[in-house]
Amino acid sequence: MVNAKEAFRGIAEIEVKSALPGWLCLRIAPEIKLKEVVVGFFRSQMADLPEDLRENLCTALDELLSNTLEHGCRLGPRCGCELTAIRTTRMVLLQIRDAGPGFELDAVAHAAVNNPPEDPLRHAELRSQMGLRPGGFGILLVKQIADDLIYNERGNEVAFVKYLDRQPH
Numbered sequence: 001m002v003n004a005k006e007a008f009r010g011i012a013e014i015e016v017k018s019a020l021p022g023w024l025c026l027r028i029a030p031e032i033k034l035k036e037v038v039v040g041f042f043r044s045q046m047a048d049l050p051e052d053l054r055e056n057l058c059t060a061l062d063e064l065l066s067n068t069l070e071h072g073c074r075l076g077p078r079c080g081c082e083l084t085a086i087r088t089t090r091m092v093l094l095q096i097r098d099a100g101p102g103f104e105l106d107a108v109a110h111a112a113v114n115n116p117p118e119d120p121l122r123h124a125e126l127r128s129q130m131g132l133r134p135g136g137f138g139i140l141l142v143k144q145i146a147d148d149l150i151y152n153e154r155g156n157e158v159a160f161v162k163y164l165d166r167q168p169h
Contacts, residue, residue: 007041014038017082021045024085028065030073035065042085046092049164057092060145060160061085063138064096072098072156091147094160102155 004019004026013029014037024045028034039062046054065083073079081098116122143149148161 002041002044004041007044008037011037018084022087024083026083028069028081028083030069030076030079030081032066032069035062035069038065038083045085045087053162053164056145057162060142060162061094063142064094064158064160067138068096068098068100068158072100072102074100076100090163090165092162092164095157096160097157100156102152 004016004024008014008016008026011034013031013034015027016025017027018025026038028038039058042061043054043058046057049057061083065081068081073081079099081096084093084095086093086095142160145162146160147163147166148159150159150161151157
């Protein structure tokens with residue numbers, strides 16, 4: 001298994017703050033291309049998990065990093081984010097924080113997570129009216145994967161928890 005310091009050596013836009021096998025902490029510059037590098041490394045660190053669980057965890061990390069870098073940081077050169085990934089025998093915890101202004105989850109009407117049950121595609125119409133690309137399913141998808149998904153009150157930090165001991169064997 002490759003250590004984080006080795007994996008990110010030569011990538012100045014990723015600072016390794018902790019490289020312990022059970023506690024990874026990275027400072028990531030606000031560049032979407034870095035997301036793929038980080039998710040690829042995370043995938044390699046979860047290689048011992050069942051493939052479907054590993055891919056779900058990687059999908060969740062990809063979505064959370066996308067939201068952080070695109071919306072939280074707005075790809076601003078002075079923003080960036082910090083990712084902490086903690087793994088025990090019983091759970092995976094992903095904590096992501098950015099320096100952006102944050103958001104209120106209930107106020108994001110253009111996200112599928114806030115669609116009323118009787119109108120499951122309402123956000124798609126709102127996105128079109130706002131001139132946004134199709135999408136808006138990220139938070140809803142991550143909520144389906146997570147056992148717990150918690151945002152801080154400012155909306156610029158999220159904690160994702162997946163319990164490994166609840167998985168079918």
